[in-house]
Amino acid sequence: MRRFPLFASLVALLCAAFFLVPLAATVNFSLRMRRGEISLDAYASVFRDDTFLSVLGFSALASLAAIALGALLVVPTAYWVRLRLPGLRPLTEFLSLMPLIIPPVVLVFGYVRIYGTASVLPLTMSEAGTNLLLVIGYTVLSLPYMYRAVDNGMAAIDIATLTEAAESLGASRLRTIATVIFPNVRSAIMSGAFLTFSISLGEFVITSLLNRPAFGPYLVQMGQDYAYQPAALAIMAFAFTWACMALMDFFATRKPGQGLLPFLRRKSP
Amino acid sequence: MSFLHLDGITKTFGATTVVKGFDFSVGQGEFISFLGPSGCGKTTVLRMIAGFETPSSGQITIAGQDVTALPANRRRIGMVFQAYALFPNMTARENVAFGLRIAGLPRREREARVEEMLALIRLGHLAERYPYQMSGGQQQRVALARALAPRPQLLLLDEPLSALDAKIRVGLREDIRAIQRALGITTVFVTHDQEEALSISDRVVVMHEGRADQIGTPAEIYNRPQTRFVAGFVGHLNTFEASWAGEAGVAFAGHHLPGPPALRGLAPGTPVTVALRPEALALQRRAPDDMPISGRVLDVSFLGSVIRARVEVQGRTVSFDMFNQAGAAMPPVGAQTELWFSGSDLLVLPE
């Protein structure tokens, strides 16, 4: 009989505990708002607050905008680099990693300096301009993930031959991208999108320095002002992120022609 | 009047010239094959015709129009790729409809045309399948239908059968030829498989290191190879040393045979190479003026319709084929035998 891998199990248990104990403690704490009994009062209280829904709405909207901008930026770039400028791939890969190297605080200070009061393009002077900067900031932060997801998606299909097939059938470049390339990297874009979403939703540094009424700064503020609600918020944010991961996995493994819910689909005769 | 004309086409990638002074004309409705070993530039020539590569020099004309600078999506050329290249997000029907959609055909006509094309490739029953739900052969049929649907003026196929298994390969190649005949579409077919090229083409272009070594009908290519490369690449060949005997012709195996006029200028005694196809040899004398060479049987292999023996003749291994007929028997291994050939089957290879 093989010996029970005692040491390895211990290490694994320790690592799991590192992650699970705080989680369990937070869950437990979030349910203790009413003295002496288990209740969902903290959650109810969070939902009763109008600010919660408004900041969540704002963050969701900004994240969706960041996803759209990111996809529009990354898909054509990754496509063109793979198709025509393969020599530039190391450069684009390096550039896409920059947001992981440069701290967001540096990025946002740069934005404020360049687009501030005295600049040619004073974006921070108006609400819309600041929102735009926020969306751009989110896009930059999620660029490493979006780029990698889309680039991997393109590696999985033979984009050069598909492009030539479309062209020989009379399609223009734009039409090829819209009708052939985009639909075939859709699941890759989706997984990039969910990562973008979960990064942007709880983002704090850029959001608070641009002074936007979003979820990240709200969470921090709550943490300073209340005891139980932040725990409930953290748990919800955590559950939300896991839901995103599950969706990502679902979209990434979906085959073309399957509907959104393949199991509900009528079996073809 | 030629339909597709390539005039002095050259293609250079960096420092290497891949296609060198390629001149060639294809008539309307002709089925042409480019045959050559891997890397000889077949795909590159095809891609220049399709418009995916631009020639470094030279001119391409289709139906009297100079298309050298015309982008691929305006050439009206149907293309079939080795890897099928069906759009994975579309069903067979949608794939076939793609070009018609681009052309802006009204819905009714488009649907009718798609049905017609699916019927042509006999896959109407798989119209709603996605590429990943079809076999390679089925996918390649759909790719053919997709290429033909918008009524292109030229059909190009780049090793369309190479990824399929042998049985399907033969069936599909006959289908391709039948469809091509029925539609009368001018076709260029690229392959490295000589049997494929010889069996379905009106004419074959044998390519070697970026040049067209020989252009001719399958029979011309096989029976009268004009370069040493063509002789060696197409079919099996037994080569022998011989010498040029001046007025008397070629001296080989104790006989003098008339040589081609190209050799006339050589000094008597110059060594030349002659060749015989395995099927040009026989165990018996078939005509009064047949000539023999003799050797020792090394081994015999049974290939089904054909039995092939390897015979050692003057230190060289010579292959010899005979049909597997009733009463036909190969001499036993190790036996001394005579092989008879006709002087008219002897190929004198150019140096």
Ligand SMILES: Nc1ncnc2c1ncn2[C@@H]1O[C@H](COP(=O)(O)OP(=O)(O)O)[C@@H](O)[C@H]1O
């Ligand atoms: N885009 C390219 N860049 C550089 N070399 C190429 C390119 N395409 C083809 N080649 C070279 O040209 C030669 C001929 O290629 P190809 O036309 O694909 O040959 P074939 O189709 O006959 O196998 C090969 O040596 C190949 O490496």
Ligand SMILES: [Mg+2]
């Ligand atoms: Mg090739």
